[in-house]
Amino acid sequence: MKATSRKRRGKKKGISLEWKFVVAALLLILLSPFYYGYVIRGFTSTWRWLRDIGEDTAYRTYSSFDIRIPRGYLIHGIDVSSYQGKINWKEVKQMEEDEVRVHFAFIKATEGVFSVDPYFQRNWREAPKAGIVCGAYHYFKPKKSGEWQARFFLQTVKFESGDLPPVVDIEELNGASPAKMRIELHDFLKHIEKSTGTRPIIYTGLSFYKDYLKGYFDDYPLWIAHYYKSRLDLDRSQWKFWQHSDKARISGISHVVDFNTFNGDSLAFDRILIR
Numbered sequence: 001m002k003a004t005s006r007k008r009r010g011k012k013k014g015i016s017l018e019w020k021f022v023v024a025a026l027l028l029i030l031l032s033p034f035y036y037g038y039v040i041r042g043f044t045s046t047w048r049w050l051r052d053i054g055e056d057t058a059y060r061t062y063s064s065f066d067i068r069i070p071r072g073y074l075i076h077g078i079d080v081s082s083y084q085g086k087i088n089w090k091e092v093k094q095m096e097e098d099e100v101r102v103h104f105a106f107i108k109a110t111e112g113v114f115s116v117d118p119y120f121q122r123n124w125r126e127a128p129k130a131g132i133v134c135g136a137y138h139y140f141k142p143k144k145s146g147e148w149q150a151r152f153f154l155q156t157v158k159f160e161s162g163d164l165p166p167v168v169d170i171e172e173l174n175g176a177s178p179a180k181m182r183i184e185l186h187d188f189l190k191h192i193e194k195s196t197g198t199r200p201i202i203y204t205g206l207s208f209y210k211d212y213l214k215g216y217f218d219d220y221p222l223w224i225a226h227y228y229k230s231r232l233d234l235d236r237s238q239w240k241f242w243q244h245s246d247k248a249r250i251s252g253i254s255h256v257v258d259f260n261t262f263n264g265d266s267l268a269f270d271r272i273l274i275r
Contacts, residue, residue: 059230064097065259066249070230070242073261075269077104077241078248079137082119084255089123089130091252102250103269104133104262106167106203106223109157111139113148116156124157133273135164137203138188142176146187154195163274166192166200167223171208178212189220198274201240206233221272223260236263240272 061068069076080087092102105127108117120136127134138153140146159166168188173181185202192200203223204213223241226232232242240263248259262269 062097062100064095064249065100067245067247067259068228068230069100069259070244070261073263074265075103075262076100077106077133077260077262078102078250079106079108079243079258079260080119080123080253081108082117084119084253084257086119087123087126088252089126089132092127092250093130093132095251102132104135104164104260106135106137106164106260108169109136109138110149110153112141113144113152120156133162133164133269135167135201137167137169140168140170140185140188142170142172142174142181142184144184146184146189147191149184150188150191150195154192159196159198159274161274164201165198165221165272165274166196167203168192168200169203170213171203171205173212181212182216185217189217196274203241203243209234225258239263 058071059068060071107123109120110116136157170185189200199220201221201223202217206224206226222239224239225243227245241260243258243260245259247256250257
């Protein structure tokens with residue numbers, strides 16, 4: 001009786017060799033990086049699918065860029081300054097998600113009448129090498145002479161055929177009256193246009209445009225900053241570029257960067273370039 005009892009207990013506790021192989025195989029699979037990578041990828045895909053269902057179809061999230069991008073636009077770009085540090089423009093050019101990529105870049109050149117962006121010359125040289133269409137911009141100081149700011153800008157930047165038009169960045173009054181600002185801005189624009197034969201682009205925020213510029217410079221192409229919206233609150237006939245985010249993550253750039261879209265197709269984009 002005792003021997004039989006021991007045999008029965010052994011049968012209950014014992015594990016066959018076949019089962020040991022099965023358990024070992026399962027453990028290997030569960031501990032495998034491939035298994036977890038597969039599960040994580042599957043979970044991520046499912047999450048993206050569920051997230052996209054509830055999103056505004058006109059304002060989709062692009063995970064690679066870590067921002068939401070308005071749909072219905074074909075040509076996208078960035079604008080950079082020394083804040084972004086040293087940029088690997090080849091990596092910028094190679095980045096793409098669902099046909100969204102960096103096609104153009106506006107690069108800060110100057111500010112006021114003395115300041116040159118320390119990374120301008122490098123960016124101006126390296127970005128075109130990577131196949132990115134470039135433009136340069138000047139940060140405008142309303143209390144300084146508009147003509148002298150224009151002269152300083154053109155001493156720094158040598159525009160060529162195929163470049164985007166010169167840009168003036170006007171964002172604040174800096175203690176100047178609106179009337180004074182408009183006089184100096186007018187002088188800047190006229191000097192640039194006379195010297196280059198190209199009508200410059202005005203960059204500004206949507207509120208600043210509506211408060212101080214609307215109705216005064218309507219003949220100039222507009223580049224408007226208006227963030228985190230599925231559409232720009234301005235008639236599409238009134239603007240050329242839209243800076244819709246300031247938090248994009250771009251390969252080759254270590255800091256967040258502004259993301260922009262062009263209002264038009266590739267033919268319209270080519271027409272705006274310097275001849």
